[in-house]
Amino acid sequence: MKRREFLRGIVYGAAAVAVMPAYMKGAWSTESFTSEGFDVAIRRALGGAMIIDSDAVTVTAPEVATNSSVVPLEVSADMEVDQMFLFVEKNSTPLVYRLDLKAGMLPWFSIRVKMRESSAVHAIVRSGGIYYRKIVTVEVTSQAC
């Protein structure tokens, strides 16, 4: 009897552990927000999918950022989009955000980021299961972390 209760406890305990991570940790992807460099970050975030360079994706950014702790980066696209990614290639953690767009949301998003140094900025959108990218370069004149 005691043995049975003990075993039951183990079964319930295992069920709780299995359910908890999703609830406690939420959706945040430790793998994608890696500090192992840009190549690793983009491969993990996009699962190694092919990316097509496209002028239908627009990044509006200052060519020279005088305050590197507040660099406004605006991304938009001339197509239906269900995902958007923004990477600052030379930041310690290159992935800035991953955005999952639902019904009614338009492909236009702006955020302010910290830049460690002058860097390429990659905006990637997913449309019809295909990833499209626009790269711009932002020069910074002071440092932020």
Next chain:
Amino acid sequence: MSLLRIVAVEDQGVVSAKVIIPHPNESGMRRDEGGNIVPAHFVQEAEVKLNGDSLFEMQLGPSVSRNPFLQYRFKGKMGDKMSVMCKDNHGVVFTGEALVK
């Protein structure tokens, strides 16, 4: 903790929204005056709903500036209710809502 600042204004069926999340958003890379690393403390997740339906879900990294300032656009109309939920790496949740003007 701190309250979200939210504005949403409609023009010809398109709503332009601005959200400011008052938050230190420490990347975990910065050193203080004493040379000690300031621990990472930043907003990791955000979700916005329009009249109860999800408009977008978002994951954010430590590169986002202090007091994260999000701007976005969606199809909507005056009087729609937009609610914002975000969560930092300590699991602290911030919520707020606003009616589209």
